[in-house]
Amino acid sequence: MSTATLDKQEPKDATGSAAVELITATFRIRRFNPEVSAEASWEDFQVEIDPKERVLDALHKIKWELDGTLTFRRSCAHGICGSDAMRINGRNRLACKTLIKDISPEKPITVEAIKGMTVLKDLVVDMEPFFQAYRDVMPFLITSGNEPTRERLQTAEDRERFDDTTKCILCAACTSSCPVFWNDGQYFGPAAIVNAHRFIFDSRDEGGEQRLEILNDKDGVWRCRTTFNCTDACPRGIEVTKAIQEVKRALITRRF
Amino acid sequence: MATTESSSVELTGSSAGYGVDNPAPVIEPPRARTARTPKSTRTNFELYGWLFMRLSGIVLVVLVIGHLLIQLVLDGGVSKIGFAFVAGRWASPFWMAWDLIMLWLAMLHGANGLRTIINDYAERDGTRFWLKMLLWTATVFTILLGTLVIFTFDPNIR
Numbered sequence A: 001m002s003t004a005t006l007d008k009q010e011p012k013d014a015t016g017s018a019a020v021e022l023i024t025a026t027f028r029i030r031r032f033n034p035e036v037s038a039e040a041s042w043e044d045f046q047v048e049i050d051p052k053e054r055v056l057d058a059l060h061k062i063k064w065e066l067d068g069t070l071t072f073r074r075s076c077a078h079g080i081c082g083s084d085a086m087r088i089n090g091r092n093r094l095a096c097k098t099l100i101k102d103i104s105p106e107k108p109i110t111v112e113a114i115k116g117m118t119v120l121k122d123l124v125v126d127m128e129p130f131f132q133a134y135r136d137v138m139p140f141l142i143t144s145g146n147e148p149t150r151e152r153l154q155t156a157e158d159r160e161r162f163d164d165t166t167k168c169i170l171c172a173a174c175t176s177s178c179p180v181f182w183n184d185g186q187y188f189g190p191a192a193i194v195n196a197h198r199f200i201f202d203s204r205d206e207g208g209e210q211r212l213e214i215l216n217d218k219d220g221v222w223r224c225r226t227t228f229n230c231t232d233a234c235p236r237g238i239e240v241t242k243a244i245q246e247v248k249r250a251l252i253t254r255r256f
Numbered sequence B: 001m002a003t004t005e006s007s008s009v010e011l012t013g014s015s016a017g018y019g020v021d022n023p024a025p026v027i028e029p030p031r032a033r034t035a036r037t038p039k040s041t042r043t044n045f046e047l048y049g050w051l052f053m054r055l056s057g058i059v060l061v062v063l064v065i066g067h068l069l070i071q072l073v074l075d076g077g078v079s080k081i082g083f084a085f086v087a088g089r090w091a092s093p094f095w096m097a098w099d100l101i102m103l104w105l106a107m108l109h110g111a112n113g114l115r116t117i118i119n120d121y122a123e124r125d126g127t128r129f130w131l132k133m134l135l136w137t138a139t140v141f142t143i144l145l146g147t148l149v150i151f152t153f154d155p156n157i158r
């Protein structure tokens, strides 16, 4: 194995450095600093960068080499932690999963904070309302009776039922792309419903009724207008709108 | 770093005066759950509203397309409509029922749709309240007037 990797690496190294073609991309970033100005404004940065790099790399380059005051969140840099959801060219994406070559770098690339939440500084928003909605749907296993001495077993089909919604990384890309969430205060938002779905359809969980009751409320699933913004925005490819519809169907079949 | 004078951040037009001692106004988080947040209602109103929209929509497709065909396409089109034509149709309880159901379903379907739009788009509670009052007044007025006309229609009025 290791020799094979070495063999492969050698020609790649030889051509690799020569083949890297840097381009000059313009990043138009929405800046906001409450200690300096009450208004946000756009600022352009020119970066020499390999188009196969990601937007996050460009942000790092700007922060480390051009303007240290640029503020954004990132932790894992590999699409797992969900820290760096932002609006890139008008669409919610993870900066660490968006390649520069895929978002037409000939034109200025706009980067701004996700919508619908209070901007704290530059690209950092206050996520508290988002997590409040998440906590409100009780995203933990609820059971009754004695603890089993072994694992709680489940068939492969039962596990498959909610597999899609286990992938959520709570980046808020879906919730902050939802026009109902932008317009009115209290909608739970797609991410909270996805995480409720993950437990409602889990055969080991017994709190489904309570969660359905919570989502049956005024600001629950019935406010969804099926615009599919959330499905488009999800960096993990979760079929968010489908999950919301499944919760609606569960509510209706429970009633009738 | 402590004051704006010594900071290296370049201040732009609207920034004058803001600093650590005089920070720019904080914008309240729009979606924080506070004491004024409406309490959960624990009713099935939204569920029934949602179901009603789907079911009435299906029925309305039949009723409205049938209505348009009869009124505008078949049998000479729009030019045939007159007092006599309406009187002739409403002589039959079938067409009275058709028009009555269509009136009620279309008005409630439309009003409920507008209600959700108002809920989505009105930003202040006062605006939302008054828009909904206007909506319900107009809806109730139209439904009552229409129902009254269908039931008290007199073909010999002249």
Ligand code: FES
Residues within 6 Å of the ligand: A073, A074, A075, A076, A077, A078, A079, A080, A081, A082, A083, A084, A085, A094, A095, A096, A097
């Ligand atoms: S930095 Fe962790 S998801 Fe992008």
